[in-house]
Amino acid sequence: MASSTVTSSQPDRPPRPNLAFRQLRGRRSPAEFAAQVRRAAREIGERVSCDARYVGRVEAGEIRCPNYAYERVFLHMFPGRTLADLGFAPRSSVRGRAARPAGDASSAAGTHPVPAAGGTGAAVEPEDPYDTHQNHEESDVLRRAFMTGGGATVAAALGPFALTTDTAAGPADRPYRRAGSSEATALEEAVRRIRLLDDRHGADGLYRRAAAPLRAAYTLLDAGATRQTTVDRLHSGAGELAISVGWLAHDSGRFDDARSHYAEALATARMIADPALEAHAFCNTAFLARDAGRPREAVRAAQAAQRVGRxxxxxxxxxxxxLREAGGWAGLADRTGCEQALARAQALYERGRSDADPEWMSFYGQAELEGLEAQCWSMLGDWPRAARHARRAAQLQDPHFTRNIALYTAELADDLARGGLPDEAAQAGIRVLGLLDQVQSSRVHSILAGTARVLLPHRRASGVSEFLERHASLPRTV
Incomplete structure (x- = not known):
């Protein structure tokens, strides 16, 4: 592969294997051990997306110190032991904010430098893509990537796969070496990082740049791979990446682009007979159809997803x-169909988590269930009930999902405004405006614009004038 203009992500020395952690796994397979980690996390109320690849990265020394959520889980699993006993490096030597000069001898083995935003060549410990919790030592790279839109910074935030896209997306007649497991792993991590960025900051700042890794993924598929297992991982990863990029297009109002990406993922799923990917593609297709004003298609796509996903x-x-089906019925003004689907969704949710839950569903908790139900009641014109569920959604949402907090609160403001409570609507709208320095989402902006139109006749109500003035001063979104 031709060298990139970006500083190499290879460490000066290879990672040092974590033999202590490998010994603790014992005779269990990596997948069996990962399932045990997830069960232990549930016992203490944590949410981690541990899988066999994560276990492999720890044992290979690629993850020198776990994030705080994993630390709590591991110490729960092995009471009386410290992180050092588990073979990890001290956190102070790994996760600090301060940048180290590239090649500094004090940089421990296994650190993968990432170019700093200012282009100075400094290196920081990479963000762990498996971290689904707020981390107070988190690098500022993710925030800068979204709020400045700088290409180099976005590449750093997307991780190693983004660094390959300049070479992978070259002319069609350029020969390209066959992919191996390292490319498949990088692709899977790019998917996780895109989801992490979207969870925190919304879609608008990332969509166009995220298309480059997707092109690279399909270039790798065209080049082929040496092993069938790698081919399967590349297809699955490319399909998930197509869904992620489709969602970024969807959330930023580019419905035609989103439809194309979801169709691409669906075709990939069917080609490799991957029911998990197919269910995911149908799930997002149903959501898009609802938002695009095609509720009957939303119902059909959601029902197809349920047939595959069962x-x-x-x-x-x-x-x-x-819930996706309920949204379609609401769009058709079929209250009975909507209520039946909502009841089914609640009953299924109450069965709890399981090891079979897909990794991409980390966003789906009680807050999301409340938020999606709020959207159904809003479409049916039941504003008080919609507001009640939207308020619950905003209150329950994990702080990690900043974009969703903004979305639920914007929906609450709109429901309150349309339900005849302009003062409460203005207060909620002002809270959303306070989050827009962290979130770029056309969906949120569109909801706020609708709320402002509804509140215009109520300027004299408490707080409404302030909300309208602050909303009017927002920079126009493209």
């Missing part, structure tokens, strides 16, 4: 798919 054994997945 065999996967995840009650939480089936709960989300029932």
């Amino acid at each position: 065999a996967l054994g995840s009650a939480r997945l089936m709960s989300l798919l029932a």
Whole structure:
């Protein structure tokens, strides 16, 4: 692969294997051990997306110190032991904010430098893509990537796969070496990083740049791979990446682009007979159809997703798919169909989590269930009930999901405004405006614009004038 203009991400020395952690795994397979980690996390109320690849990265020394959520889980699993006993490096030597000069001898083995935003060549410990919790030592790279839109910074935030895209997306007649497991792993991490960025900051600042890794993924597929297992991982990763990029297009109002990406993912899923990917593609297609004003298609796509997803054994997945169906029925003004689907979604949700839950569903908790139900009641014109669920959604949302907090609060403001409570609507709208320095989402802006139009006749109500003035001063979104 031709060298990139970006500073190499290779460490000066290879990672040092974590033999202590490998010994603790014992005779269990990496997948079995990962399932045990997820169960332990649930016991203490944590949410981690541990899988066999994560276990492999720890044992290989690529993850020198776990994030705080994993630390709590590991110490719960092995009481009386410290992180050092588990083979990890001290956090102070790994996760600090301060940049180290590239090649500094004090940089411990296994650190993968990432170019600093200012282009100085400094290196920082990479953000762990498995971290689903707020981390107070988190690098500022993610925030800068979204709020400045700088290409180099976005590449740094997307991780190693983004660094390959300049070479992978070259002319069609350029020969390209066959992909191996390292490319498949980088692709999977790019998907996780895109989801992490979207969770925190919304879609608008990332969509166009995220298309480059997607082109690179399909270039890798065209080049082929040496092993069938790698081919399968590349196809699955490319399909998930197509869904992620489709969602970024969807959330930023580019519905035609989103439809194309979701169709691409669906075709990939069917080509490799991957029911999990197919259910995911149908799930997002249903959501898009609802938002695009095609409610009957939303119902059909959600029902297709349920037919495929039933065999996967995840009650939480089936709960989300029932909510997608409920949204379609609401769009058709079918209150009975909507209520039946909502009841099914709630009953399935109450069955709890399981090891079969897809990794991409980390966003789906009680807050999301409340938020999606609020949207159904809003479409049916039941503003008080919609506001009640939207308020619950905003209150319950994990702080990690900044974009969703902004979305639920914007929906609350709109429901209150349309329900005849302009003062409460203005207060909620002002809270959303305070989040827009962290979130770039056309969906949120569109909801706020609608709320402002509804509140215009109520300027004299408490707080309404302030909300309208602050909303009017927002920079226009493209």
